[in-house]
Amino acid sequence: MQRVNLSTVSEFVLVGLSDASEVRFLLFVLFLIIYLATIAGNITILVAMSTDTRLHNPMYFFLGNLSLLDILCPTITVPKMLEALLFENKVISFTGCMLQLFFLIDVVGTEIFLLAVMAYDRYVAICHPLQYMNMVSFKLCAHLAIGTWVAGFFNSLLHSSLIFTLSFCDSNEVDQYYCDIPPVLALSCSPTYSRELVLLVVAGVLGSAAFVVTLISYIYILVAILYLKSSESRHKAFSTCGSHLTVVCLFYGTTICTYVRPSSTYSPHQDRVVSMLYGILTPLLNPVIYSLRNKEVKCALRRLISHV
DSSP: OOOOOOOOOOEEEEOSSTTOGGGHHHHHHHHHHHHHHHHHHHHHHHHHHHHOGGGOSHHHHHHHHHHHHHHHHHHHHHHHHHHHHHHOOOEEEHHHHHHHHHHHHHHHHHHHHHHHHHHHHHHHHHHSGGGHHHHSOHHHHHHHHHHHHHHHHHHHHHHHHHHHTSOOOSOOEESSSSOOHHHHHTTOSSOOHHHHHHHHHHHHHHHHHHHHHHHHHHHHHHHHHHTOSOHHHHHHHHHHHHHHHHHHHHHHHHHHHHHSSOGGGOOHHHHHHHHHIIIIIHHHHHHHHHHHHOHHHHHHHHHHHHTO
């Protein structure tokens, strides 16, 4: 039977960045600019892909889903951080903290699964180009995309329910600029070992499965590229896959450092830096990586700007 939450804590205090009073306004301006640039960049890519028929194919359909996730990820955490920096309002309700953590884990999990699907899409495109449209139909793309969002939702539901059915009795200061698993777990006055074990196993199995799919896909892709006779074909294949591989390395590296470890090793200062990489900078860099390294996207963006 699930234990009833006996928390006496009704709200949390986010002390991650807002405690740096001497540079608070500078941080507010910096993160506001980054956030607005992230939203503008990803919305521009979404508009370009939806209006340019040349980009109506599976690869860009998945890229559109990635851009949507890159809008949602910072939107879950950054506005509250900006409020804390500007108005020193560091308080977030218990329910608000629970919802923030739930939606963040939902988006992060969905992105992990989506990157694996995108790797499979590139594998089929490069290793089986003549069968690509039959193997990766738009119906399959829709099912795969929906599957990643559903899997992310249930993964987050499990993680959130395990965390917020713990008791929080005394300290309510979250040593982070948003509610995340390691700093919230560190505040619980309940034994957390069994739940941490479940979280690590679930995250490890799902994350490892997605990583293995990505890794195997790129091994086959690399072998196929090396066998291409034309240097122009090799360059085009490397250019297309290099963008996705760069995003994969950025995202996996930062999320593994944050989540795939016990809470006893939680380091507030180190985790703030790492969480900013995947929560703020990666969503900003993704549209830059794809637009600068992808000729079709660059052409679509030029056409979009010329019609504005």
